Each structure stands twice: as structure tokens, then as C-alpha cells.
Amino acid sequence: MSLKVYNSLTRKKEEFKSITKGYAGMYVCGPTVSGESHLGHARPYITFDIINRYLQHLGYKVRYVRNITDAGHFEEEGREAEDKISKKAQLEKIEPMELVQKYTNLFHWAMKEFNTLDPNIEPTATGHIVEQINMIEKILEAGYGYVSNGSVYFDVKKYAASYDYGKLSGRVIEDLLASGSYGETTRELDGQEEKRDKADFALWKAAPPQHIMRWKSPWGEGFPGWHIECSAMATKYLGAEFDIHGGGMDLMFPHHESEIAQSTICNHKTPAKYWLHNNMITIAGKKMGKSYNNVIKLTELFSGNHPLLTQPFQPMVVRFFILQTHYRSTLDFSSEALVAAEKGLKRLWEGYEALQKLSSDNFPDTSYQVRETGNQQPATDKDPEARILKLIAELDDFMNDDFNTAKVLANLFEIIPVINGIKDGHINPDAISSQTFQLMKTTFKVWLEDILGLKNAKENNQTLNSVMELLIEIRKEARANKDFATSDKIRNQLNKAGVLLKDEKDGNMSWEING
Secondary structure (H helix, E strand, O other), X not given: OOOEEEEOOOOEEEEOOOOOOOEEXXXXXXXXXXXXXXXXXXXXXXXXXXXXXXXXXXXXEEEEEEOEEOOOOOOOOOOOOOOHHHHHHHHHOOOHXXXXXXHHHHHHHHHHHXXXXXXXXXXXXXXXXXXXXXXXXXXXXXXXXXXXXOEEEEOHHHHHHHOXXXXXXXXXXXXXXXXXXXXXXXXXXXXXXXXXXXXXXXXXXXXXXXXXXXXXXXXXXXXXXXXXXXXXXXXXXXXXXXXXXXXXXXXXXXHHHHHHHHHHHHHOOOXXXXXXXXXXXXXXXXXXXXXXXXXXXHHHHXXXXXXXXXXXXXXXXXXXXXXXXXXXXXXXXXXXXXXXXXXXXXXXXXXXXXXXXXXXXXXXXXXXXXXXXXXXOOOOOOOHHHHHHHHHHHHHHHHHEOOOHHHHHXXXXXXXXXXXXXXXXXXXXXXXXXXXXXXXXXXXXXXXXXXXXXXXXXXXXXXXXXXXXXXXXXXXXXXXXXXXXXXXXXXXXXXXXXXXXXXXXXXXXXXEEOO
């Protein structure tokens, strides 16, 4: 079965065929680094990390480009077209680039914690002002843009007369022009009087005197629009046409729709062949947002310091939680759901570790059916080996069906009882051949670690390991000094925090997350 992906542009699953055989170019819209990344940001970057990993597993040489928006991201539907970076820098009373570096570092730290692979190229908007200006000039030369009071706008109505504007998002251009709305609001917007139609979007904004971030352009000092940044960077590093453009569903309109329009005029073709979008994370059925007071920053998620959390959650637990649901389905978050995911990951990883400890010497060289019948027979449901081989064979089918990580995990979980049964002596190793045993070991390594990008949750948090080593050493000293009050206090407080401390017979101590 060949890889099939759901293309948002055509609204159907299509066989993935890269433009250049053996190579895959993927552009994913990165974060706007005006603040801390939150739970909603975790899903797209984990999703497209999986896609990157799987394409590499299939043998593609992937060029993964994920940008950093460090200027120009302003909401057209807001009251003011205010650059988010500039506005936040004024609030925090620091230089804009200082703010950008601060939150870029935090974002990179979180991505490392989630065990995501680094993109091949991570361009910044401020590092590509020249490319953006050149692209805007091409749009003006083609007659699809216009200058107004030092700002430049894209003429959506003119574009829609010749091209299918709204094809990606399903928006109807007549409705947009009639309502003058990019979103749900119809309130008066800053600079709307400069536009020919309210559906037009900014390519370049003239900077008012108080605006900190500003660059010279043929139209005066200003800053770029949000949409043009991605078009310019994607074109520079992936070409006029590339394989995959990814992001969250919330970016389909206006961001990705605008990208398609700009790039089509400049490069005379739709920029990406396949458009992939992950669905949203909701909390208790509500969209995550500041208005609902339910935004959970990643630092809060890892520390447990948030009213909606009952405990801290390690990054691998969050990654596992996200992978348990297909990326195009809505994912409803709750602290209880993460607790369940924590237990599930622990069970899965303990089964994997048990498999690694088993020796192939305990398994026969021939298959169960050959031993039972003397010759190879068609597999039956009563054959445990055939069952395992079927579960393993289906993994490729599930991932080739639009990256269905949920079904992959379900199959791996079905193999765990067999592993535990062999480990505990309830299942005779004779039921599994040494070849199938080796296949199981390879399969778990490749799928859990290489493709799904999971790690031992305990090993993932080096800080926690260091803290636990220190506490164990302090407790040993307390016991040696017969200070049993301190010793018991450490053990009891850790237990309340969800960490089980065990006293071993040899005098050593071990610990585990109490699940």
C-alpha cells in the first residue's frame, strides 16, 4: 500500500507522489514568538514531526522548512493592525529582538523536550525582508496589488475574477466581499479606509511613528504583512512548487488562502501540491483561547502549575496523548485524559523494555505452524505467531493511510499481553519463532522510537533524574544518621507528589512515577 494523504485543497485522500523522485519538500508555518508556546502549539509541531520522520522512514530525503515569525504578524480582524512582536516588546519594556530571542529559545527548548527533530531550515521573517519586498513588487507589476498611503494591499476581488479564491478554505468570495469580513467580526478595522474592498489583505503596512520594528521599502518605512512572509520563505528554500504545506486548521483562512493567492501571481502555480492540516485541541469541549481563560502554557503543563491540571505531565506523556488521536480529528484535553495517557505510555514502555530483556535463545528456529503440521500452512486465528505477524504487517497500512498513529499504537498495545505472558511464564516461548521474536524487537524499536519519536518518560526528564538522585542521597544520609523523621518525610512527600520511592533489599533505593 502506497502512502495516501488527505489533501485539504482537493478535500480527498490522494496518493503521495513527490515532485522529484526520492525527495520531499515540506513547509510548516512556525510560531509567532511574541509569547510562550502553549498546548495548542504542541499538536502541529508534533504532527509534522511524525510526518517528517515517516517520510524519512520511507526513504525520502526530506527538506523540512519551518519558519519563525518574528515580525509582521497582525490580525486583520482586530481593531488595529498592530505587529504582535512590537506590541509585546513595548509591554515587556525590552527590545523586540530581545523578546524574539527569549521566546524563540523557549520554543526550541519545548521542541527538544517533545523530542521533535530540528527542521532542516528555520528561516525568520526579519531575515527575509528583501525577498518579501521583491515578491510584493512582482504582485504590483502583475496588477494584483495596489499602494495606499504607504501600505500595499492584495486585490482579492481582481484575483477572484480569474482564480478560485477560497478553494482551500471553502470560503465564498462573494460572501467575503459583501460582509467585508475575514472572520466573525464586522467591526471597523484600522486602515480599512485605505482598502478598495474589506476582503483585501495587507502585503506591507506603513509604520506609524511609534512603531518600533520598521524597514525601508519602495513605499516608505513599514513592516511586512504576515502572509507574504511564508510565501517568500517557502519559495526561496523549496521553489515555486513543492510537495507539502502544513499547519493547523486555524491557518487555512486567511493565512494559507492568502499564501496561495500571492504565490500563484508571483510564481504562476499553486505553491504546494498537498496541503495538510491538523485539527484543534479543545478543553472540556471548548476551543482553547484567552477569552475562555483555558490557555495552558507548556511550562505550566510540565510543572503542573495551572488550575486545570491535577499534576505535572512529562513531555513524552503529552506527545503520546496527541498521537493517540488521528491528527485530523478534534482532540479534547483534560487533566484526566493526560493521567490516562500517562498510564498507557507506562504500560507500553514497560512492555517494550520487557521485550528487550528477552533472549532469542528461548525461541525455536521454526514457526509454530511448521512445528505443528510439519509444513507451512495458511495462518489461522488460533496461531499466536500469525496473529502477531498480522498486527505488525498492519502498521505500515495504518501509517500509509494518512498517518494514522492512533491505529498504530492500538496494534502495538495488542502485542503487549503476549510479551508480558512470555515474561511471566504464562505463554510458552515455543509459540513464537526466533525470527518473529526478532521482528517484534525491531518493530517496537523502529515504530516507538524512530517513527513515533517516543522515549522513556523517566529518562526524558534529566532534571527530574538529577533531583531524584539528590533526594535519594539525602535520604540515605538521614537513614545512616538514624534520622528516620527526615527519611520518612522525603518518602511521604514524594508519594504525595506522585513519585513512589522503593527501598530495595540491598540497601539501594529506586523510584517510579506512581501510576
